[in-house]
Amino acid sequence: MTVPETNPGPAAPGGAAPLPRRSSLPRRLLRNPMAVVCLAVLALVVLASVCAPLLTSASPTRSSLNDAFAPMGGSHPLGADSVGRDILARLLYGGRVSLLGGAIAVAVALLIGVPSGLLAGYYRGRLDAVASWVASLVMAAPAIMVLLVAIAAIGPNTNAAMAVLGVILAPGVFRLVRASVTSVREELYVDAARVSGLGDARIVRRHILPVVQAPTIIQSAQMFGVAVVIQAGIEFLGLGSAGQATWGAMLNDAFANLYTAPGLLVAPGLAIVVSVAALGLLANALRDALLESGYAVPGARARREKAPKARKAARASTDPAADTGADDGDALLTVRNLKVTYPSPGGESTVVDGVSLSVRRGEVVGLVGESGSGKSQTAFSVLGLLPPEARCEADRISFDGRDLRRLDRRSLNSLRGRRIAYVPQEPMSNLDPSFRIGTQLADPVRLHLGISAKEARERALALLERVGIAEPERVHDSYPHQISGGMAQRVLIAGAVSCDPDLLIADEPTTALDVTVQAEVLDLLRELQQERQMGLVLVTHNFGVVADICDRVLVMQTGRVVESAPVRRLFTDPQHPYTRMLLASTLEDAPPRTPLPDIPPTAAPVQEKV
Numbered sequence: 001m002t003v004p005e006t007n008p009g010p011a012a013p014g015g016a017a018p019l020p021r022r023s024s025l026p027r028r029l030l031r032n033p034m035a036v037v038c039l040a041v042l043a044l045v046v047l048a049s050v051c052a053p054l055l056t057s058a059s060p061t062r063s064s065l066n067d068a069f070a071p072m073g074g075s076h077p078l079g080a081d082s083v084g085r086d087i088l089a090r091l092l093y094g095g096r097v098s099l100l101g102g103a104i105a106v107a108v109a110l111l112i113g114v115p116s117g118l119l120a121g122y123y124r125g126r127l128d129a130v131a132s133w134v135a136s137l138v139m140a141a142p143a144i145m146v147l148l149v150a151i152a153a154i155g156p157n158t159n160a161a162m163a164v165l166g167v168i169l170a171p172g173v174f175r176l177v178r179a180s181v182t183s184v185r186e187e188l189y190v191d192a193a194r195v196s197g198l199g200d201a202r203i204v205r206r207h208i209l210p211v212v213q214a215p216t217i218i219q220s221a222q223m224f225g226v227a228v229v230i231q232a233g234i235e236f237l238g239l240g241s242a243g244q245a246t247w248g249a250m251l252n253d254a255f256a257n258l259y260t261a262p263g264l265l266v267a268p269g270l271a272i273v274v275s276v277a278a279l280g281l282l283a284n285a286l287r288d289a290l291l292e293s294g295y296a297v298p299g300a301r302a303r304r305e306k307a308p309k310a311r312k313a314a315r316a317s318t319d320p321a322a323d324t325g326a327d328d329g330d331a332l333l334t335v336r337n338l339k340v341t342y343p344s345p346g347g348e349s350t351v352v353d354g355v356s357l358s359v360r361r362g363e364v365v366g367l368v369g370e371s372g373s374g375k376s377q378t379a380f381s382v383l384g385l386l387p388p389e390a391r392c393e394a395d396r397i398s399f400d401g402r403d404l405r406r407l408d409r410r411s412l413n414s415l416r417g418r419r420i421a422y423v424p425q426e427p428m429s430n431l432d433p434s435f436r437i438g439t440q441l442a443d444p445v446r447l448h449l450g451i452s453a454k455e456a457r458e459r460a461l462a463l464l465e466r467v468g469i470a471e472p473e474r475v476h477d478s479y480p481h482q483i484s485g486g487m488a489q490r491v492l493i494a495g496a497v498s499c500d501p502d503l504l505i506a507d508e509p510t511t512a513l514d515v516t517v518q519a520e521v522l523d524l525l526r527e528l529q530q531e532r533q534m535g536l537v538l539v540t541h542n543f544g545v546v547a548d549i550c551d552r553v554l555v556m557q558t559g560r561v562v563e564s565a566p567v568r569r570l571f572t573d574p575q576h577p578y579t580r581m582l583l584a585s586t587l588e589d590a591p592p593r594t595p596l597p598d599i600p601p602t603a604a605p606v607q608e609k610v
């Protein structure tokens with residue numbers, strides 16, 4: 001029986017639900033009247049500054065004492081200043097200096113802050129520690145003092161001063177980007193991308209940068225406003241480039257003649273206030289539009305990181321735990337004496353202790369045990385997915401004769417996704433909300449198999465059909481939030497088998513699904529495994545699942561394998577008290593599930609009676 005897994009949504013003629021299009025950022029921005037006004041004001045400022053020579057024939061620097069304090073009108077539409085310079089010309093040409101100064105400061109801040117934040121947030125470790133320390137140091141220094149000292153050292157050069165300001169602003173960008181990267185690199189879909197063999201550069205470009213861009217754009221608008229104000233301040237103090245018309249220099253002249261001609265303040269004051277206010281308000285509008293457009297950092301999701309649990313006292317005898325699987329020579333995957341530890345306040349906590357296992361081609365090995373027994377940590381050790389603070393030691397972790405621990409990142413990436421694939425526990429968290437399903441399926445396939453976009457699309461559609469998705473085209477063009485959890489898990493299975501891997505590691509692949517879908521997904525996994533003769537490591541806490549599809553089982557307790565046996569023997573003659581306890585605690589003695597009855601779906605929707 002096929003349970004329809006449709007995403008509720010307005011039905012389209014022909015039965016296919018239309019995909020709501022995610023409205024673009026510019027469209028959302030233009031729907032906000034405040035944003036439109038701000039954009040219009042800023043466009044006016046930019047245009048007026050750029051086209052200054054077309055708008056006035058007067059020179060912004062030529063003085064004529066005869067015209068000093070000339071009123072508005074005639075050859076001086078906005079009047080003249082204390083030495084007879086044309087105010088309109090100074091205003092228009094001054095805009096150029098302000099805009100260029102703001103652009104220089106923002107560009108320098110982004111050039112320093114974005115790459116350093118990306119690297120520190122993504123790789124963490126020593127690089128992060130050093131970069132964060134430098135950022136804190138720069139932020140602790142009083143910005144104005146640093147700027148004044150720098151100007152004293154480099155001389156009166158506005159653009160150079162703005163570049164120094166960019167350096168001063170860079171730690172703010174660094175911190176913002178680093179925080180965004182840190183939050184998103186914990187997302188399971190980033191791990192999923194890593195496991196599918198994508199390199200760091202590609203992961204950063206595809207999954208990290210889209211998240212970083214939203215806060216960075218907002219901060220850039222704010223920094224631009226700050227830079228315009230500071231630049232005006234420098235010019236006001238007479239510390240900028242000599243002899244150029246700037247809004248700050250106009251303010252300086254106005255202050256010097258505050259009592260004789262207070263009107264001189266109006267033009268530069270208004271230009272600065274209006275430009276800075278427009279930038280600030282635009283930043284707010286951008287933030288709202290980016291949030292609505294889905295560019296914002298995805299909400300914090302459950303991470304597999306857990307607090308170390310108190311270790312149970314009971315330690316098991318080791319005899320029944322001996323891995324009765326293939327000898328090393330025969331095995332696709334061999335793990336010998338694996339130990340995983342984490343630093344803890346009391347020293348070190350061991351979460352996997354002396355685990356050995358092996359998996360042959362075409363064999364299904366179950367890792368079973370209570371929550372926290374170390375099943376996932378064992379799987380992550382093989383996949384190279386342990387967090388940086390974990391210490392992983394083993395006599396051997398080899399795949400098809402190659403020692404996985406000796407492989408560099410590039411070689412490991414070429415194995416992961418291509419020959420070793422992973423099906424995770426939480427389907428939704430493992431799909432990037434920013435990309436359509438088709439894109440997420442095609443990316444690793446194109447990378448590993450080197451096929452064209454068209455071939456990758458055809459392959460993705462065929463895979464979606466193979467994993468039992470009724471409308472492959474629709475799902476292919478959907479975003480993750482537009483499909484159900486069951487569909488998402490099928491998509492992940494499709495992605496995992498897309499490059500015909502030899503080994504599939506499935507970590508509780510049915511836990512997040514409802515019971516009917518669980519059964520279907522298990523059937524699918526078993527079918528695919530037999531069809532492609534893959535080795536399958538199935539992490540589960542469910543003995544029903546074990547009985548259903550495993551050939552051999554390793555029972556784990558508090559980080560150790562306490563029993564390892566062929567599945568039939570485990571159920572008929574469990575050796576270890578912990579295994580017996582687990583079996584006894586399953587709800588019923590009923591046989592493993594029977595096939596589901598083939599109930600046709602109802603023709604018309606059932607109306608709820610009120």
Ligand SMILES: Nc1ncnc2c1ncn2[C@@H]1O[C@H](COP(=O)(O)OP(=O)(O)OP(=O)(O)O)[C@@H](O)[C@H]1O
Binds near residue numbers: 305372
């Ligand atoms: N980052 C971490 N730091 C410290 N301890 C951790 C970390 N990640 C996992 N652990 C601990 O490792 C132990 C084993 O966790 P693991 O996720 O492998 O359990 P599991 O058997 O897969 O359970 P579940 O089925 O609940 O996922 C747990 O006690 C857990 O608290």
